[in-house]
Amino acid sequence: MPPSRTGAEILVDGLLANGLATGFGVPGESYLAVLEAMRARNFDFVICRQEGGASMMADASAKLSGKPGLCFVTRGPGAANAMSGVHVAAQDSTPLLLFVGQIERGFRHREAFQEMDYRAVFGSVAKWVVEIDDAARIPELLSRAIRTATQGRPGPVVIALPEDMLVERADVFDAPAVTPAETWPGLSDMAQLQKLLWAAERPIAIVGGGRWSEGAAARLARFADRFALPVAVTFRRQMLFPAHHSSYVGDLGIAPNPKLVERVKTADLVLLIGGRLSEIPAQAYTLLDVPSPRQTLVHVHADAEELGRVYQPALAIHASPNAFAAALEGVQPSASLGWAAATEEAHGDYLAWSETVPAHPGAVQMAEVLAAFAKLPADAIVTNGAGNYSSWFHRFHRVTRYGTQAAPTSGSMGYGLPAAIAARRLYPDREIVALAGDGCFLMTGQELATAVQHRLPLVVLVFDNGQYGTIRMHQERAYPERPFGTALQNPDFAAYARAFGAEGFSVTQAGEFGPAFASARACGRPAVVHVRLDPEAITPTMTISDLRAQARAAGR
Template identity: 25%
Template sequence: MKVSDVIIHCLENEGVKYVFGIIGKETLDLADSLSKSNHIQFVNVRHEQGAAFMADVYGRLSKEVGICLSTLGPGATNLLTGIANAQLEHSPLIALIGQARMNRQHPESHQYLDIVKIFEPATKWSTQIIDAQTVSSNIRKAFKLAKLEKPGSVAIVFPENLLSLGTDNNPLPVMPIPESVPDNEVMIAAHSLIQNSKKPFLLVGNGVIRQDAVNELQTFINVLQAPVAHSFMAKGILPKEHPSNYFTFGFSENDVVVPGIGEADLLLTTGFDFVESPPKNWNKMKVPVLHMDSLPANIDEYYPTKIECIGNIKKTLQFLNKLETSAKPWTPAGNLRDRIMNEYQINDEEKDRSFTIEHVLHCIEQSIPRDTIVISDVGAHKVAIARTFQPKNPGRLIISNGLASMGFAIPGAIGAKLACPDEPVICITGDGGALMNFAEIETARRLGLPFIIIVINDSMLKLEVQQMIKRYGESYGATFQNPDFALLAESFGIKGIKAHNLDEFENILKVALQTLKEVILIEVVMQN
């Protein structure tokens, strides 16, 4: 049995269902071995970046490890953005990367780069396997590290000559990931800190969803009755109507909830990933912190931590829920919740039918089933989604807010649909991000995946235009001409429809949801 066969057997042993990538000369043996697998489907994509984004979203929704594959040189560097995205978003991902033969890695050589070093800053672990007898142990380690809290990316590099060697290496048993919990003394001290507070404020992050602690947190919130705000990626943990829901925090501008956070005498941060927004942006008053997370806090003057409850968030909350906690109902000054709802346009005004991204989002929110997965690309529309759109369930809104990479949404929708085939998927992208990975529509069509792409067409990088006008009074270098997206979609063999006003969009979306059997693109033509 050759090494490439062992690699595929190891992936099968780990329960892998999909490998996303592009085959190259250095990975031909892996392609040959994949072709013989009865358990793994190879998804050949149109660009390696798309493969990594697919693996990223597949991993975070399935809670299994997403796998992507590339060859050396430009194939590997094309993966890098998606690998870094998964690392900062804490998605479990492993990249399998071909490399030049060992005898080409010392002199200057065609297409050779030190991939291990390039990927080190963007991964939890980056390694090259040079001994056939270590393949199984390295792959088992890679899966363990990729899934271990906080999850992230791993890169494994295989020299071309290694893949064809014979070996008797076999897959290793898959062991469960160990879980740690804070000791009882820490938990009791944390409970005492909460009891002694008068105005606690909960800041909730995506770790709560990752660790399946939503029900426990909702129980805790309902007992405490204190205000709660979500990071971008944690939206949906509390329903829009919940009286404790103060919606979203972490905006660089117009973060309306910040004064309310500043009124608190204790911040309970639960599962918050610091990559989303640094504390100096939202804890300007340096309110004391009770830190509940899988990893220790990065303590600074804006994150003055009193107690750290480090370990499994679900079990931490289960422990707290067994203790008698006094309700701490308090309301930030100035009708803050109503002000947030008004400024973020969270409630739709029926009398206003202007064609804005906020009203487009209301149409989507009102039309889609509860379990719909909405994926946001990066741009001005992402900010609007983070403020305005209210998912009905946790983990159903995927926002790239760690690396915040444009081009994420279309390939991400493919990963989402493969991870959750029975759930509707909608991706929302700007015209800038759409064209970065538009070619993956062919991949989706070839796979027969039905989902909706909404392209916001305003012929500009709107966020950058707005920022430059605010700073300099004019913009430069951020406008462009677009193709006819609907016609371009038709050229890929999918349905493309244009919406020029809100009524058109609403009708098109409703019909698309009712008849969704393939990819449908809706071009939202915005007036500048």
């Protein structure tokens, strides 16, 4: 006979049966029964301070572990706050399950307290939205939710849980644990790919997207080595290919190496694996013509709907990156790799582009910051949100291992600290460093309390230039010398950290960052290093004065 359990107990047991034992959230009266079931089963529930931070933690957990991230929030305002992380998961192809408390079933359509139509609100962002009306159907619908979140192109699923359904009892067994299906390329696909590679003169591979693993990344690196094939990564996907590999040619993010951009434009074969080549990596859709690329395009993706959605490929391969990387072991190089010298040159161009950090206005120099940063162990996990500060690290910090990066390709501010908390919860023995701008940090800065409460040592570097720097940059290009709405009056972030019970360090002069960073890393507690930068130092290649001069020259 199946056991008799409440809906909440069936839900938590189902998660545990799938190896999903950690969740992030803000408690609410709409799902008290779930909290009780978690307590009784020693479920690892990370208590957060705002639902946006909790949903970003769940997203980062999924990015770093490959398993669906779990977020629990209450109805109405809680669900609305969590939308930020759901949007990140949608654009970043991250498997995420958002569990939302809901009003009692008998109160629907009366605009009851915090009532919301979750299908309408999340329907355009999530892969699937479901409201579970019957406790007996939880095993069925939870299994479907996990499959939907993880198969094809991964993404978020929203599951609404009526309050009275959670205390309803049902006699059901747990469903078997879900193993996401891998879509394998056909033999004819791989044979055609081999023919295209043999015929190519200027090929390049571009990797991105989700559904990767450490093993898949390693197999791709071996393939690139055998073929001397140049490999670029898409925006904030540096961990998919080691920077020290002789085939690595850089990332297609914001302000990439112009030589890399030219190589993609003049390639005769582009092998796009896992990614979609969306607006930022495609440099505003200029690298490949839409819909018919100039280059011969081979597009490999786990979701058939993404093949030909924007670019019409010469060869569309419906396969997950894991399966495709395994199939690459059988693809053989031709006797002569005529592009090998060009690959060596392209790798050299990457090294030159990422070697020397330019000086900029101000006492504190990013060269000093990056020199200290380079001393981190190779398995340290680095997280960041959005902002111009991140461009220094994307260009000059060399990522060499899979699973050491978590950042939003959606450009969501506030991601760095929540992601660092998730990383520390997953990997208690690894160093975790979050990067944030002053505007970025205060989007989710209250989650320092989460780090302190759960005793999660991590370091947050807050780069303070007193402005929303990215927006100021665009403003100076479009409306030079007319800044408006972008200046910030900031707190003392070191004192802010100490108020939460964390450590705080201030860096205002040359030579101070290295010792402050070393102390933060060694303190054994959450720590914030407040780095004051000159507002003129807007990017690695531009100051505000440079932007204004360009705008004047363009007649703006």
